[in-house]
Amino acid sequence: MVGGGEGAFIGAVHRIAARLDDAFELVAGALSSDALRARSSAEALGLARSYDDWREMARVEGALEEGIDAVAIVTPNHLHASVAHAFMDAGIHIICDKPLAVSLAESEALARRARETQRVFALTHTYSGYPLVRHAREMVAAGEIGEVRVVQVEYAQDWLALPVEQDGANRQANWRTDPALAGPAGCLGDIGTHAYQLAAFVSGHVPQALAAEVHTFVPGRRVDDHVQAMLRYANGARGMLWASQVASGAENALRLRVYGTKASLAFDQEAPNELWFTPQGGEALRLTRARVNGAAARDATRVPAGHPEGYLEAFAQLYRDAAAQIRARDAGEPVPPESRLLTTVDDGVEGLRFIEAVLASSAANGAWREIGR
Amino acid sequence: MVGGGEGAFIGAVHRIAARLDDAFELVAGALSSDALRARSSAEALGLARSYDDWREMARVEGALEEGIDAVAIVTPNHLHASVAHAFMDAGIHIICDKPLAVSLAESEALARRARETQRVFALTHTYSGYPLVRHAREMVAAGEIGEVRVVQVEYAQDWLALPVEQDGANRQANWRTDPALAGPAGCLGDIGTHAYQLAAFVSGHVPQALAAEVHTFVPGRRVDDHVQAMLRYANGARGMLWASQVASGAENALRLRVYGTKASLAFDQEAPNELWFTPQGGEALRLTRARVNGAAARDATRVPAGHPEGYLEAFAQLYRDAAAQIRARDAGEPVPPESRLLTTVDDGVEGLRFIEAVLASSAANGAWREIGR
Amino acid sequence: MVGGGEGAFIGAVHRIAARLDDAFELVAGALSSDALRARSSAEALGLARSYDDWREMARVEGALEEGIDAVAIVTPNHLHASVAHAFMDAGIHIICDKPLAVSLAESEALARRARETQRVFALTHTYSGYPLVRHAREMVAAGEIGEVRVVQVEYAQDWLALPVEQDGANRQANWRTDPALAGPAGCLGDIGTHAYQLAAFVSGHVPQALAAEVHTFVPGRRVDDHVQAMLRYANGARGMLWASQVASGAENALRLRVYGTKASLAFDQEAPNELWFTPQGGEALRLTRARVNGAAARDATRVPAGHPEGYLEAFAQLYRDAAAQIRARDAGEPVPPESRLLTTVDDGVEGLRFIEAVLASSAANGAWREIGR
Amino acid sequence: MVGGGEGAFIGAVHRIAARLDDAFELVAGALSSDALRARSSAEALGLARSYDDWREMARVEGALEEGIDAVAIVTPNHLHASVAHAFMDAGIHIICDKPLAVSLAESEALARRARETQRVFALTHTYSGYPLVRHAREMVAAGEIGEVRVVQVEYAQDWLALPVEQDGANRQANWRTDPALAGPAGCLGDIGTHAYQLAAFVSGHVPQALAAEVHTFVPGRRVDDHVQAMLRYANGARGMLWASQVASGAENALRLRVYGTKASLAFDQEAPNELWFTPQGGEALRLTRARVNGAAARDATRVPAGHPEGYLEAFAQLYRDAAAQIRARDAGEPVPPESRLLTTVDDGVEGLRFIEAVLASSAANGAWREIGR
Structure with missing residues (x-):
């Protein structure tokens, strides 16, 4: 793992996620750009091998007989590309937090390098991992809603409604609103991309064109905290995307609706145990993970019928x-x-x-x- | 672990739960009463030490310098007591699936022995582990709903609405409806006790008296599949408890409402990310894990504000x-x-x-x- | 109309209901037992004929060529029987608020007299008038849920959680908790009967036996404010009924669930625009008035598809x-x-x-x- | 009433609404442009005075001593302006269905004429009549959500997802998709204006600029059936508006959310008995009509606490x-x-x-x- 030292948030989530299915064991890390914190964090986690610097880690682990198979990159956004290149060059697979990079050019270079090195490059768009999101995608692909006509996606939060980054105490707010660390896109990169990815993942379509506006509500903030966009798709579909981090009262309200010629689907990640399917002119059906009959949901299921995610x-x-x-x-x-x-x-x-x-x-x-x- | 071999359900859940917080490592097991299945199951899980018989396991592990700290008992109910005694006698802590035993006398003996041996004896009433269940308990204890007047608890499932145990294919149904394995209480022991425990856990009160009826709807079934009871509490409170495994359409509908002189609380385990608090004469407040301010919920929290259980x-x-x-x-x-x-x-x-x-x-x-x- | 003068509640509701479909015109009334209030109330409503006494009204209206067709009885419970007899004897049809009377004997006499005089005797169990309640009944009757196994009905309010009748200011509370006016049943008669009737209306079954407890939580109250009962039906079905007027936070929470061998139905009168149908082992279907296909719902519909009750x-x-x-x-x-x-x-x-x-x-x-x- | 003859939809709704509060009595009408249907419709409703032509009706009623006080205009959109002018000229107050007219110039002329003639000119944006919509407006005006930052409004239906107007059987579809009768705006005029008005009514702000797209999904349709727009407000607020009549599965999904610097409000007209208020960083409060404390909701209330709209x-x-x-x-x-x-x-x-x-x-x-x- 690179990043994820004490005080970080997403690193701990990555570690639990890796452990949940017994899929990975965490053995090495460069957990912080601060060498002292890197060491104390590694000690707290009982890591076999701790590095002060991720470049060294890539070099050493790549050369070890029993070096790591994959690295989880959970640094601020601006480092994703450099770290990923270093580890791909060392022959190590990548699991990278999103957004992939801070510019399109950087991201395309990463994609190219992943192909060249034949490394698996996982990008953790978490919401794609929900059983019912996968089932929704499967339903759309199977034609159950007909041809896609309308995509409405939104992601609302309220944790940046106040200038919380301006007193320095909130480390998450600090780096996520600093263009040098987060890139030029604030809310857009942080959660807008999640909304965009989820819409594409489920609908099976990426837009062909968009008309958009980014906006900054909080005075003094250096990145956007609000995005609104209209979308056009190649097949004639239309859509809207809204992402905001100043939506008072919203916790983590990522919601997707896809309307086809025959039916629609609706998913709300704050209630991930249900997926709504409503036929044209018909009644809403509340699908639950345990009762849908599909390969994707089944593969992503750990608990038996009637037990919600969170159990x-x-x-x-x-x-x-x-x-x-x-x-x-x-x-x-x-x-x-x-x-x-x-x-x-x-x-x-x-x-x-x-x-x-x-x-x-x-x-x-x-x-x-x-x-x- | 004792029990939990191939084809079992709750064993796998125990294993994930143990791993999630990195709290335990699974190293030994007597995973089945069938020696062949015990071995193949252990091999599949990569266990360091596999036993054909739980008695042997208790004896050997208790004597090992680096033997197990605790055993997870996930067998059918009728074995809980014997297994737990053997391991307590060997000085090993117990994590036992519910119900604790098949008779009150048996269960009291276990409680006595746990005190004598000073062993931790965890009983996995899972629903007590939800952050918002713990928060609800904390609110009641802090007097936020006033004095408890009414307790309404119910647990409805539909997976036994048909005689699924009668073709032999459903292993869960088989043992859970066999009095020799599950004890004399069917639905009552399987889910009625969960409802009862949840009500007591949150309300802080156990009933003083009850008037009840168990019923078997499915012809040929050898245990009850339906329970209804009225409750009286020492402080004058009243309550009702309903548990059914023939409630067509119900997945795992465990729901609790506690009404006090000042307010009420409502929790539905199928939507464990919310807890409803409504003052007398007032408006319903939807509490979420990330926004309540309490020690219990905080201790049981793994993901940040705005991310549901299941994330x-x-x-x-x-x-x-x-x-x-x-x-x-x-x-x-x-x-x-x-x-x-x-x-x-x-x-x-x-x-x-x-x-x-x-x-x-x-x-x-x-x-x-x-x-x- | 008898009763329903100034300060009364249900009388005004009856008047709007009568007018909504242009089914009746209000022309005469004995709106209060207090002659002055009767007159001023009649004047405020522009009644053609006002009476100081309901006995006189029955006599006069029965004799008039163009006298009233029907009388709406909206007095406190203890007068229902006398008033209804007087008007039936005068050949006038009856629309009576519930509960019908204050004793079984009284009510049976009314039923007998209605048959003898061949008068229509409507009892306003309002909740039977919701389109989706009628549709639910139709579905059960058509066998869509199979044979009825379990009936769970409850009616919770909180407006009597405090001793509101003891300061005299709340006229509703005053008469509804006075056994001389309301009869010996408090909460039981006021809302318990609604729950009981709704369960019978939809399920098509009345219980054969019950085990029950009435309870009074508020010190000094002269009637019950809480009822709990277990039910047995002739076909083997089981059920529970709960009614409470001290359920802190509950507004008017009348909820019914009926579980059959094939599916279940759930209705909540606080959300009367939806009815939930869930097959055994299947997914919940949210039925709405405008999209169900049934005679009862159609007959009870006034607004087009997609417009809720309340529009x-x-x-x-x-x-x-x-x-x-x-x-x-x-x-x-x-x-x-x-x-x-x-x-x-x-x-x-x-x-x-x-x-x-x-x-x-x-x-x-x-x-x-x-x-x- | 002008329009609203047999087979029309909104006319019947207007008649019930007029009667519900005993506010108006229907005595005269020109119910159809077809003289025979006008007469038979008037007879069915028991109208005192029926006219074959609305021009004649305006002239005659305006001259009568006891002529009508107000006229309800429920014709297709293209006639609204002519009819309204005729009746205003005759000194009669106007109650007009929306949209007001088919062009901005036409509508401005009506507004001018209403001022000149000092006639009340009610436009029935129905959704403004819900108690909780009025309460929401009151809350925003009182500063309870702080300064408005984001307005998200949408109105989705599915009844035009198929080319239902092309077989001639659906009269509603016929005129609403005919530019000669409905004006150049289809979905935009029919429901887009409702969404726009609701957003303005509650938020207290009208947008200063917009960027929009109308679209027609159904081949052969002569008006738009889909609208998407981004909004900018004078105070810096941003917003989005979506209206669609091809949103498969949507019945009449008019939903509004207004986010301020301190809190947000959410209303869904399909569940008009609740209004959600969530403070920045806080918990969602479910407001109900009977428990909010405000003048607007109280004035719009007909039924007591705990009884939903629709009762x-x-x-x-x-x-x-x-x-x-x-x-x-x-x-x-x-x-x-x-x-x-x-x-x-x-x-x-x-x-x-x-x-x-x-x-x-x-x-x-x-x-x-x-x-x-």
């Missing part, structure tokens, strides 16, 4: 609580307060009290029954 | 896809079809095309702009 | 505003403030400015266009 | 059913089938059976109780 985190929470208590117990320390909500054998006893009381009451034709304790 | 799975999906492609590329094999939706450097180029077209159009006062390719 | 009130609001302005204009008075939101010709000009600007911009390939004013 | 229609349905049965009974005819769902005295008896069974069961500590019949 795994809830489950993991109990494991985390248990681990904390076990560690404390074994060390002879008090139960860590943040683990105190772990359900235990006592909850189990309570459950059996309930079961036996129910069975007894039911057997007595529903007579009220004390639950002894 | 991690979406992210992990891309890592899984990338791993599959990297493995294939390194082996000189074609791209695995199920990984084909990975977003790559080409999506990145498309994103930069978009960014540059938007900036150009906006600079030209919104004139339409071709997106060259 | 008529919005429309009527503009007519009310216009009437107020016309009246003022003709009288040479200033515009009444409450009518100030009427949309007028100036809004129309604004609309045409918009249309022409859009057409001009579009004709200029989307160039920005000033909207002149 | 009146449900209530009216029972009155309609009762009227049908009374008419039949008095005429010695069988019960009309469409009135068969009327709730009657028998439902009342059933309700009392329920009440008495509940009270008896509760008195017996919840013992199951048969419900005798």
